[in-house]
Amino acid sequence: MRPENTQIVVSLCRNGPLLVRGAALVKDETGREHQVTRPLVAICRCGKTSRAPWCDGTHKLIPTSKP
Numbered sequence: 704m705r706p707e708n709t710q711i712v713v714s715l716c717r718n719g720p721l722l723v724r725g726a727a728l729v730k731d732e733t734g735r736e737h738q739v740t741r742p743l744v745a746i747c748r749c750g751k752t753s754r755a756p757w758c759d760g761t762h763k764l765i766p767t768s769k770p
Contacts, residue, residue: 720758
């Protein structure tokens with residue numbers, strides 16, 4: 704459980720996950736709640752992780768177009 708005055712910060716990683724700092728739980732697209740046990744967690748955006756909703760680094764194997 705996080706203290707009431709803790710700020711939640713979400714950062715977007717280019718071609719990677721969402722980094723979430725300060726959250727107590729994450730709710731996925733089905734509404735299921737996942738307890739956060741670390742100060743910083745990575746949320747998958749590529750949809751290929753085997754540990755949803757958490758990022759497992761699979762996005763590094765997906766080819767991306769260079770800007």
